[in-house]
Amino acid sequence: MNADYLSSLIAVVVLGLIAYAGVAMAGLNGFFGVFVPYLALVLFVIGFTRRVLGWAGSAVPFRIPTTCGQEKSLPWIKQAKIDNPSTKTGVVLRMFFEVLLFRSLFRNTRATLNENGRLSYKWVLWLWAFALMFHYCFLLVVLRHLRFFTEPVPGFVKMLEGVDGMLQIGLPVMRISGVLLLVAATLLLLRRILLPKVRYISRPADYFPLFLIIGIAGTGIFMRYFTKVDVVKIKELTMGLATFHPAMVQDGIGALFYSHLFLVSILLAYIPNSKLMHMGGVFLSPTRNLANNSRAVRHINPWNHPVKVHTYEEYEDDFREKMIEAGLPVEKE
Amino acid sequence: MVDIPKPEELIKKTDTPLPSKRWENIPADLSPGKFCYPTKQKSLEYLDLPTPGREWSPADEEWPLPENWQEIIHEGFKERLEKYRSLKVFMDICVRCGACADKCHFFIGTGDPKNMPVVRAELLRSIYRNDFTTAGKILGKIAGARKLTPAVIKEWFSYFYQCTECRRCSVFCPYGIDTAEITMMARELLTLVGLNINWILEPAANCFRTGNHLGIQPHAFKEMIDFYCDDIEEVTGIRIDPSFNRKGAEILFITPSGDYFADPGIYTMMGYLLLFEHIGLDYTLSTYASEGGNFGLFTSADMVKRLNAKMYIEAKRLGVKWILGGECGHMWRVIHQYMDTLNGPADFLEAPVSPITGTKFENAASTKMVHIMEFTADLIKHDKLKIDPSRNDNKVVTFHDGCNPSRGMGLLEEPRYVIKNVCNNFYEMPENTIREQTFCCGSGAGLNTEEIMELRMRGGLPRANAVKYVHDKFGVNLLACICAIDRASLPPLMNYWVPDVGVTGVHELVGNALVMDGEIERTSDLRFEPLNDETPEGNKGEADE
Numbered sequence: 001m002n003a004d005y006l007s008s009l010i011a012v013v014v015l016g017l018i019a020y021a022g023v024a025m026a027g028l029n030g031f032f033g034v035f036v037p038y039l040a041l042v043l044f045v046i047g048f049t050r051r052v053l054g055w056a057g058s059a060v061p062f063r064i065p066t067t068c069g070q071e072k073s074l075p076w077i078k079q080a081k082i083d084n085p086s087t088k089t090g091v092v093l094r095m096f097f098e099v100l101l102f103r104s105l106f107r108n109t110r111a112t113l114n115e116n117g118r119l120s121y122k123w124v125l126w127l128w129a130f131a132l133m134f135h136y137c138f139l140l141v142v143l144r145h146l147r148f149f150t151e152p153v154p155g156f157v158k159m160l161e162g163v164d165g166m167l168q169i170g171l172p173v174m175r176i177s178g179v180l181l182l183v184a185a186t187l188l189l190l191r192r193i194l195l196p197k198v199r200y201i202s203r204p205a206d207y208f209p210l211f212l213i214i215g216i217a218g219t220g221i222f223m224r225y226f227t228k229v230d231v232v233k234i235k236e237l238t239m240g241l242a243t244f245h246p247a248m249v250q251d252g253i254g255a256l257f258y259s260h261l262f263l264v265s266i267l268l269a270y271i272p273n274s275k276l277m278h279m280g281g282v283f284l285s286p287t288r289n290l291a292n293n294s295r296a297v298r299h300i301n302p303w304n305h306p307v308k309v310h311t312y313e314e315y316e317d318d319f320r321e322k323m324i325e326a327g328l329p330v331e332k333e
Numbered sequence: 334m335v336d337i338p339k340p341e342e343l344i345k346k347t348d349t350p351l352p353s354k355r356w357e358n359i360p361a362d363l364s365p366g367k368f369c370y371p372t373k374q375k376s377l378e379y380l381d382l383p384t385p386g387r388e389w390s391p392a393d394e395e396w397p398l399p400e401n402w403q404e405i406i407h408e409g410f411k412e413r414l415e416k417y418r419s420l421k422v423f424m425d426i427c428v429r430c431g432a433c434a435d436k437c438h439f440f441i442g443t444g445d446p447k448n449m450p451v452v453r454a455e456l457l458r459s460i461y462r463n464d465f466t467t468a469g470k471i472l473g474k475i476a477g478a479r480k481l482t483p484a485v486i487k488e489w490f491s492y493f494y495q496c497t498e499c500r501r502c503s504v505f506c507p508y509g510i511d512t513a514e515i516t517m518m519a520r521e522l523l524t525l526v527g528l529n530i531n532w533i534l535e536p537a538a539n540c541f542r543t544g545n546h547l548g549i550q551p552h553a554f555k556e557m558i559d560f561y562c563d564d565i566e567e568v569t570g571i572r573i574d575p576s577f578n579r580k581g582a583e584i585l586f587i588t589p590s591g592d593y594f595a596d597p598g599i600y601t602m603m604g605y606l607l608l609f610e611h612i613g614l615d616y617t618l619s620t621y622a623s624e625g626g627n628f629g630l631f632t633s634a635d636m637v638k639r640l641n642a643k644m645y646i647e648a649k650r651l652g653v654k655w656i657l658g659g660e661c662g663h664m665w666r667v668i669h670q671y672m673d674t675l676n677g678p679a680d681f682l683e684a685p686v687s688p689i690t691g692t693k694f695e696n697a698a699s700t701k702m703v704h705i706m707e708f709t710a711d712l713i714k715h716d717k718l719k720i721d722p723s724r725n726d727n728k729v730v731t732f733h734d735g736c737n738p739s740r741g742m743g744l745l746e747e748p749r750y751v752i753k754n755v756c757n758n759f760y761e762m763p764e765n766t767i768r769e770q771t772f773c774c775g776s777g778a779g780l781n782t783e784e785i786m787e788l789r790m791r792g793g794l795p796r797a798n799a800v801k802y803v804h805d806k807f808g809v810n811l812l813a814c815i816c817a818i819d820r821a822s823l824p825p826l827m828n829y830w831v832p833d834v835g836v837t838g839v840h841e842l843v844g845n846a847l848v849m850d851g852e853i854e855r856t857s858d859l860r861f862e863p864l865n866d867e868t869p870e871g872n873k874g875e876a877d878e
Contacts, residue, residue, distance in 0.1 A: 055421055201429050294673065322551060
């Protein structure tokens with residue numbers, strides 16, 4: 001047992017219970033249904049924007065791509081145009097593979113030392129697979145939830161739902177993405193808890209968001225398949241939020257819904273203050289989003305200040321006699 | 334000097350389980366043999382850098398920090414967060430997925446969790462969170478923040494001088510977080526309070542004054558080159574008479590000082606000289622810009638600029654058309670990714686064109702500096718060299734990609750093309766240990782110093798282990814490289830882990846294979862070692878075609 005993940009787990013459970021109790025016992029529907037979500041949204045938008053502007057405001061003094069393949073050099077040498085791009089198109093492709101397919105994670109290996117003292121490196125794709133599954137399921141779930149904030153529901157949302165529900169197991173139609181999100185988040189969590197190296201580097205800031213997302217997915221799935229909350233009333237509430245005419249839906253929505261919504265609100269507000277900002281930062285990473293053409297095109301450093309250099313004249317003054325003696329040409333005899 | 338364990342004992346010690354204590358609660362081990370010696374006062378003073386005010390040792394309990402050291406670090410950190418987007422983004426977005434953990438040669442070789450790139454960065458991040466983030470200020474430890482204490486400074490000194498800025502972790506990071514960038518920033522911060530290491534800054538001070546890291550003065554530089562020309566004459570019968578500081582030469586050739594100072598770099602130097610003679614290149618060497626390398630890169634961006642400035646200053650003074658650069662790793666990181674930005678634009682030079690083949694080096698059009706591997710590969714492709722690869726037949730060669738040419742440039746095929754043309758026996762090491770996944774020699778970024786020999790042997794383990802694999806499997810007996818630090822650091826590494834393997838620069842192999850006009854029959858290679866006399870005569874003829 002480890003205090004880092006236990007404390008994170010407890011924090012998420014307590015947060016869920018606060019909202020549950022707040023609504024079920026104190027009738028704070030308005031607080032948890034309207035005030036908190038709006039507050040969270042404001043914190044998210046302001047926090048996220050500030051972070052991104054903060055990064056964008058910092059200079060990029062040097063062109064420092066990590067080159068992961070052959071450079072563009074002589075015409076007969078095949079360049080790795082994506083892993084070592086020299087053009088904007090190349091960079092766009094590199095970023096495409098990085099952001100959408102986790103290219104770098106796809107390279108992952110595991111180093112092991114065998115009994116004969118030989119190191120070997122095995123290609124391991126688990127982290128890549130879990131991460132991909134987690135992020136895409138999350139995206140699908142978010143997009144599907146647009147159903148609650150739009151009227152009429154856009155065609156692409158319905159289409160996604162259709163695809164997502166292909167594996168129909170009983171009623172209501174099972175949405176694969178939600179279940180897989182829960183599974184993927186749990187796998188990522190287990191990875192943190194079970195692999196010694198990853199456990200060693202993991203801190204509450206790593207466990208908390210995972211438990212939070214597991215809590216969100218868990219409450220969502222529970223509502224959909226087990227407690228059967230009143231979706232029509234929920235939509236009334238969410239449409240009210242979306243149109244800035246918050247409706248005070250007093251009853252008919254189970255308290256569990258407010259736990260779900262509260263955890264989502266916490267997540268939103270938490271994102272700008274956490275590592276989850278990688279969703280924005282990945283686009284701004286100078287080792288990935290720059291072309292490796294720094295010898296062909298001069299990169300400008302906005303703060304390139306003058307420095308003290310040792311001039312040739314100073315050098316010759318130091319060594320003139322020795323240079324003359326050695327027959328080396330000098331500027332001043 | 335501290336004795337180091339035997340290889341068979343050391344390798345067992347690399348696979349240690351992780352400590353039960355959190356890394357935050359483990360103080361840095363600064364016992365003798367575990368740290369690099371700090372910079373001597375005179376070098377710091379010569380470079381106008383902050384000094385600690387007295388001689389000191391990292392083993393001391395009390396370090397000579399200036400009174401307001403915390404403020405200096407805080408302000409320095411703040412300034413760098415504004416000056417480097419890389420730093421700011423890398424401080425914020427790591428998710429600690431652990432993909433980098435076992436990609437670091439120092440982690441593989443030491444098992445020390447603080448050598449996982451993620452934790453190395455956390456050493457800095459924890460202070461960043463405390464000083465610059467809302468979450469860190471409010472939640473403190475829970476948000477992974479900690480206060481800047483003397484113990485943290487000691488830890489920084491220990492672990493940011495246990496990183497060779499090789500960028501291997503950056504290849505595997507889903508956000509491209511580059512520990513080299515983080516180490517550079519940490520070393521800049523340490524330098525602000527007078528803490529850095531002698532093996533970096535004494536050469537930097539030398540370089541500032543004499544033009545090269547080793548402090549070789551102009552007349553001595555000329556003498557050394559003349560001496561190698563004598564050796565070349567003895568082996569080939571050809572007398573080469575290179576020019577120095579000659580105005581009006583077409584090309585200025587700059588190579589790291591290791592190439593004219595120490596074995597085996599000097600044989601690479603002979604290779605260059607033979608090549609230039611062979612093609613009749615109009616070039617000159619400079620005593621003022623007599624260093625390709627740049628230990629500023631291991632100190633600060635300002636120091637990079639101060640030391641690098643000589644290249645363009647000299648090229649302009651001599652009126653050359655463009656610059657050709659020798660085999661070196663970090664030198665090429667600087668030239669490729671920093672030089673033009675810091676000291677350009679080099680509008681007094683011309684876009685480089687090979688005078689022999691007419692090839693335009695379009696990838697170097699702005700910086701106007703060409704890597705000798707690009708230059709030589711182009712010569713061979715255009716069939717401009719008379720080569721007898723059989724002269725290298727007693728050598729079974731593998732190639733070590735330098736960290737910087739591979740991950741800070743992408744110079745992967747050129748050296749292989751050249752090697753395959755001048756040698757008949759070439760074998761690659763396993764694929765996870767070469768090209769962009771290459772392993773560091775374990776001594777880069779200024780760590781090639783004697784007092785940390787055990788750490789270097791540990792850090793070099795993954796590289797040596799891969800060499801051992803091809804040595805056992807294919808009988809490889811020579812490790813070729815294109816980096817002067819490698820030529821200095823790989824021989825002791827090989828000697829320790831794979832004693833039967835030697836180290837060479839690629840142009841040494843070129844020099845051996847070049848058939849010079851009017852040369853005498855070669856009976857030995859550039860090291861005066863006999864050529865393989867078992868080679869049948871017929872083979873030589875075939876190889877010439």
